[in-house]
Amino acid sequence: MKQDRARIKPLVEIRGLTKSYRKKTVLSGVDLTIYPGETVVLMGPSGCGKSTLVRCINRLTEPDGGAIYFENRLITALSGWQLAAVRRKMGYVFQQFNLIQRLNVIDNVTMALRINGMAPAEARERGMEALALVGMAGKARDYPGELSGGEQQRVGIARALALKPRLMLWDEPTASLDPILVGEVLEVMEKVIGTEKTTMLIVTHEVDFSRRAADRILFLAEGRIIEEGPAAEVLANPQSEIGKKYKNLLKK
Template sequence: MNQHVKAEIAEPVHIRPTATEDVVRLVGLKRSFGATAALDGVSLTVRKGEILGIIGRSGAGKSTLIRCLNGLERPDSGQVFIESREIGRLSERDLQPLRRRIGMVFQHFNLLSAKTVEENVALPLKIEGKPKAERLARAAELLQLVGLSEKAKAYPASLSGGQKQRVGIARALAARPALLLSDEATSALDPETTRSILALLKDINSRLGLTILLITHEMEVIRSIADRVAVIDAGRIVEEGAVWQVFADPKSEITRSLLGAIRPQLPPEIAGRLVAGEGAETILKVDVAGDAARGPLLSDLSASVPGPIRLVHGGIDHVQQQPVGTLFLAVPDSGGLAQTIAFLKDRGARVEVLGHVAGPV
């Protein structure tokens, strides 16, 4: 199978719209189960043509949020707007056409084992009452898009996990939705397959202008393809912004914790030597992004502040084409610490004193 096969399909390529066009708008959403508040006043927008990632730990409220979006849960209070239409008071019958505007990609694929790949992809159109010829033509277009044309007559049991998820994505696109909801779509996949699925979603977003909302607990998924990220914790949105800005300067403790798996951390052999009092060297954590990370920061620092300041760990990464870095510096306690901190802050860096070590690291 060639997973990189691309195909022109029926939809026109969209120009990126302005940020004022919202496909989803949530206003003060609340939903409780007994004494437990699953959602506690969530307000959020998903703009047309963007990829928004919603990230949080298990139990944070992600699943309840997605069920409120597709009308499977009714909020206790607040409003859910899909393409400017408030869905909270719609009957089940009136919700059906709206649900066709929302495609769903699931963690465990949810394919029907007794149906072929093309029948699985065409199923939403069959439910909608479309003629068989139209259904099969659309399925063929979408299987070509996801690189699985040769698997049209196969059954799900013969597919790999990545192939099953590609079928799930094709099925979610069958009815030409305005919004694609991805609910932990890569959590059951290995890293290489995850990368290929995320690349496919990014390609679909770019080529079709399709709005995508990603629900995940993995920061690497957010980093890979999202435009914006919203962090949910205990049913509340605790942080929101462009991905590179949130990565560069996380405001909440939960965001810093989630970033811990993919951002540089002080090596344990150095962290284990830190003490609160004075020592031979002070260890600084320096977060830089944008212009502060583009220039010769360390060489300028060495030229401006006397003393053997050393980089002991860290580096510069790129998120959304923006440099984002975390550096760990060792600064002699004998002098220059205050100057070093002042210099770094003046350059736009965020500086944290982690502690002191008795000897060189």
């Protein structure tokens, strides 16, 4: 996606983000800007802080320092209902799906809408649309325990989409799936990216998917973004060791 960045306001702007778990520094001054409609893939070795970075953006994890702006609002300065309102603009797809086990598929998808005051019928309609997009409309009344991992993740994607978010945060959505189901989910993801005009920040190790779907790829290592650029360029000619390793994973 080629845009004139100088004229467009960034959707997300991160400056000097730091985060430590006890004595271990996970993020050490991350700077990142994401523009509306952009699909950004964040790659890096395990434990490099990819998930922490994504969680910090909607404050599921509290950053230690730095600033995170969403739609020009400093979200670290928000709390309570203000933060909740911002979160509703960010869809989040979890590695472990994180579905509410006591609710069926449609209730999982529409829960946030209904709790926030949307009429049940309207919420259901929107929910069904989202489920249809991920190919799960037929299992709207099933419970999470009755679904496969791939299906659960598709429900998770539908739940995030139902909010009609400005930003979709994907935290390794295929990491918990067996290889057969990974393709199923990636397919849905590509479909969503192709269909929705939503800005995406995707954490994944899927190199081929990234080359196909991403506008930009970032490599994160040792708490910093060490390389970034358009997906084709970065994967064709990586400068970092991490980039080179990912390049080697590309199917010829």
